[in-house]
Structure formats: structure tokens, C-alpha cells
Amino acid sequence: MGYAEMAVFGEAAPYLRRPERERIETQNRPFDAKTAVFVVDPKELFVKGTLQSKEGSKAIAKTNAGQVVTVKDNEVFPMNPPKFDKIEDMAMMTHLNEAAVLYNLKERYAAWMIYTYSGLFCVTVNPYKRLPVYKQEVVVAYRGKKRQEAPPHIFSISDNAYQFMLTDRENQSILITGESGAGKTVNTKRVIQYFATIAGSGDRKKDISPSGKLHGNLEDQIISANPLLEAFGNAKTVRNDNSSRFGKFIRIHFGTSGKLSSADIETYLLEKSRVTFQLAAERSYHIFYQIMSNKKPELIETLLITTNPYDYPFISQGEICVASIDDSEELMATDSAIDILGFTGEERIGIYKLTGAVMHYGNMKFKQKQREEQAEPDGTEVADKAAYLMGLNSADLLKVYNSIGALAKSVYEKMFLWMVLRINQMLDTKQPRQFFIGVLDIAGFEIFDFNSLEQLCINFTNEKLQQFFNHHMFVLEQEEYKKEGIEWEFIDFGMDLAACIGLIEKVSSNSYVLSQACTCKKKNHPLLNSQWASSPSLKKNVCFPRHQTPPSKTSCMTNILENPTTSRNPSLSKARQRHTFPWCTMLASWTTASQAG
Ligand SMILES: Nc1ncnc2c1ncn2[C@@H]1O[C@H](COP(=O)(O)OP(=O)(O)OP(=O)(O)O)[C@@H](O)[C@H]1O
Ligand SMILES: [Mg+2]
DSSP states (O other): OOGGGGGGGGGGHHHHSOOHHHHHHHHTSOOOTTTEEEEEETTTEEEEEEEEEEETTEEEEEETTSOEEEEEGGGEEEOOOGGGTTOSBGGGOSSOOHHHHHHHHHHHHHTTOOEEEETTEEEEOOOSSOOGGGSHHHHHHHTTOOGGGSOOOHHHHHHHHHHHHHHHTOOEEEEEOOSTTSSHHHHHHHHHHHHHHHHSOOOOOOEEOTTSOEEOOHHHHHHHHHHHHHHHHEEOOSSOTTEESSEEEEEEEEOTTSOEEEEEEEEEOOOGGGGTOOOTTOOOBHHHHHHHTTSSHHHHHHTTOOSOGGGOGGGOSSOSOOTTOOHHHHHHHHHHHHHHHTOOHHHHHHHHHHHHHHHHHTTOOEEEOTTSSOEEESOSHHHHHHHHHHTOOHHHHHTTGGGHHHHHHHHHHHHHHHHHHHHHHHHOOOOOOOEEEEEEEOOOOOOOSSOOHHHHHHHHHHHHHHHHHHIIIIIHHHHHHHHTTOOOOOOOOSOTTHHHHHHHHOHHHHHHHHHHHHHHTOTTOGGGGSHHHHOHHHHHHTTOOSSSOOOOHHHHHHHHHTOOOOSOOHHHHHHHHTOOTTHHHHHHHHHHHHHHO
């Protein structure tokens, strides 16, 4: 595709491919292939320079800034000729080295070209600003084009998956991976937008539900699942104002002719600890602050709450406002998603009430019984409010005094899982399904000063996925080369954490010790001194540090032990059995479905 044909991309064209004029200009730039190099630099990582000489294991180079440096000979990397500048597929480079890859991505990013291919992968750099590259005309322009026929884009990846599905008659999956804040969720939404546009019914008619509310069509419903799940499963973290605190695998199902037929969502590892605890620079789940924005005053009244988050300790340990988020606007988006998806009026209010109950829990007060180690309720006013919202008897609720945090987390998690279940029921149209395209968007890898067991699980999942990815994309590919008799030197592609993964995976021993330790919650638990915790691999990698100094064994493991016992509390289970709506309906359907599953 020449630049003249780029007109179909409209306003997006300059963000997708560099202009012809620039390509010609760079080609004419003087270049000496023998001496043009990248040199390691303590500040910039790599800088451009000219190789002056090589003696033994040393190399002398002059940087473009005029500094003469002596480095190891493996710290200078050959540069690609100018015709490769801002290349769209980095697999085409003559010299494929880290410096050349980073330089290319940086140059493209400087021109706001955020998508670049690297062989089979599409690399994306977060622009942190709205680019006109996802407009309807761009969707249309990518439709039906082969990968090499158009500039790199997530739409091209999506369209190719769709075409392969139809021609090979095989299910496809798109794996989106990267650190927290990299743009996984944004790109996942773009993939879904693409399929909703190209394979949707296009019928904008809305159905009227039995409750008289407007439901969206399937495309609208698939798209609406995101704002709802994000309101309850995303939060501001140190690295991302809208960080997904759960993983999801969305399957979009298509009929034989390639039309959308239904969808379903699987979620993983919702970070429950956030419901009762936040770091100073973070926030709990968006929904709490959306409700308190007072955009819908009737909710404040129904939930018996105030509009001041500081009145609720569970949700006000960190920040309460996020500059980039308008909580009132987001509340309207959440509420409209609930309608489009087709929740009933009773379910809708049930969701809000349970959220309100969780907020009240943090205010329940207990005092020590005289001459006893046990605690007893100190007043019933708050419990009365929470019990009313949950449809429970307040006396039953007060029996869970030693597990109020566990109750909050458990109620919140079960409500979240119940919502996913209901969303899946609504996205299941019963239309015939032939194939699916799956999109995996997991919670990003992170290292905090305080690493909970949940963070260990998230990091473990990321590492495991990365190993799977490396294995399939590189190791198996190399074996294919060998089979074909291609001369090839085997390269170890980042399987260095395999030992640590193996260690944690030894479920029978390690998980048991860990769960025992978490149950006892003793800071000096024998686990901390165990052989397992002292193993060099775990010491180094339990938090899977990549770019930071590993936290000490003790701090890391102690934090893991902070994970509280969940809701296996007899009083709590009894309380659950004597409930009315909404707790009852939600939990009952969740339990039945999860048992069936
Ligand atoms: N393509 C894009 N265009 C514009 N802004 C983007 C794009 N990708 C990401 N962003 C910005 O970066 C923010 C973080 O992106 P996103 O939430 O997708 O990260 P993530 O990889 O899902 O992180 P986490 O693992 O924390 O969930 C978004 O809220 C958005 O502001
Ligand atoms: Mg995300």
C-alpha cells in the first residue's frame, strides 16, 4: 500500500505510516555501515555513535554528543541503514538487537505511531492521549486487508484473526500482555469494538424488557459489559488511574456466516484486599466514589450513606479523587450499562445496596468483653443499616464481629462474580455458535512495597503466561526450524524464571504451607524460616522483581501472610442462610452456577 492509498484512513493516516517525503529524505542521509553503532549509556540506555576502534574485548566509540567512550565489545551494537528508520515490522531489520528495537519504537512513538510489528507480535506503546486512530473510517479501512497490506494496528490483528477463523474454520485467541498501565484494557476494548462493528447485526433497534427498561442489542451489550465490570473491578493504583484488579477472558462467538452470535466472559483473581485496604496513593474500586459523587441523590438516600468518603474507613485510606476521572459521569455510564445489559430493577438496586452495605461494615464497632478475650458489638446502629441493605437480620450480622473485613471482601467478590454470571446469561442469545475469538486481558504485573498474596498470584499468572508465550512463540518455532533443517543456533528466550515458577507450582507442599501460614496469620510463622522461603530462587523471585531491587525475604513473606482468612466463619455462613433479597438471590444463583460449572 503506497502513501496515496493511505487516504482511506482519513485523519488517522499520519499516525499510521510515515509520509513518502520523509522516507525519501532519510534514504538519502549519509551512512557508514561499518562504523554506525549504538553504544550503551548509563542514562539513556543506548545512544548513537561512531565506532573508532576495537581492541581485544574493548571498543572505543565517539557518541553523537561528542564524547569518546571505551566500552566492552558487546556493549556496541550495529545500526541499521536509514532506510529502516521507523520500520513497520522490526523482523525485517538487518541488525536485530535490543538497541535497534528500542530506537525504532522510540522514533515511531515520537511521531505518534504507537503500533509496530515484531514478526508475529504487535507491539503497542501507550500514547496517553486520544489519537484519531480508532474511528469508524479506520475500522472500514482495515476490513478484509491482509496484515502486510496495511500499517500495523490492533484492528489489523483483529481482522486477521477474524479472517483466519472463517477460512481455517478454527477458534482464535488474542493475548494482550504488558505491565500495569501499558494499555491492555484499552486495546481489548478496541478489539471488541472492531468485532461489534464488522460482525454485528447493525440493527440499532432496542428491546423493551419486562421491567419496561430499554435493553441494547447484542453489540451494545457486549460493549456495555466493560463499563460495568470496570466500575466494580478497576481502581486507581500507583501506576494506572484505571487499573484492572481482575483478569478477564472474553469470548466473542460467531455463527457460520461470521455474524456475532453471543459472548461470554471468564474472570480471574479479583483483588479482594482492596475492598478494605488501600495504599496512600491508591483508591478502592471506582463504584464507591461514583455512588458518593451524588449524581444520583436517590442512591445516597437508599443506601443510608453520606457523600463524604472519609465517613467510611474501608474506602478512604488512600486517595478519594482522581484528576483524570469524573466519578459523576462514570456513575451515569455504569447505570446505563446496567440497563443496556438487561438487569432487572430489583437486581440493579440490589447491586447498589450490597455496595452500600460493604461501606457500612467498616464503621461497625466492637469492644472487648469484660475479663474475656472475646469482643462484643459496641452499638447496633451501623449493623442495622448494613443488615437492612443486605436483607439480613442485624443480630446475625453482628455475630461476625471477628471477621468483618472478611465479610466485606467476601460479599463484594461474590457480588462481582454474580454480576459476571448474569452478564453471561444476558450475552447468551441461544443463537447458533460456530467459532469464537477469545481476548485475554489480565491484571498487570506489579511490585509494591507491600505485596499481598493476591499480588503474588497476579505476578505468578503473568510469569506463567509469559513462559507459555515464550515457549510457543520462540521455543516451538526454533524446533520447527530444526525440523526443516535450517541452520540455527538455539537461543534461550527468557525462561530464566522457570525454576521459581516450578517451585511455587509444587502445589502439594508449598500452597499447603502458605495457606496454613495465612490461616494462622502469625508474623513469626515457621514458614518464614522454612526451607521453602529460604530457597535462593524464591528469595530472589517471590515477587518476581524485574526492574527493582527485590524486597527482603521477610518483608515479602510477611506481607503475604497478611492475607486474611476468608469467609469460612460459621456465624457468617449462618447469617447467609437467613437472608432475604438481594444477598439471597445473588448468592444462591452464584453458588448454583459455580457448582454446576
Ligand atoms: N491506545 C491508547 N490511546 C489513548 N490512551 C491510552 C491508550 N492505551 C492506554 N491509554 C491510557 O493509558 C491508561 C492505562 O491503560 P490501560 O488501563 O489499558 O492499562 P492496562 O495495561 O490495562 O493496565 P492494568 O494492568 O493496570 O489494568 C488508560 O486509562 C488510558 O488513559
Ligand atoms: Mg487493565
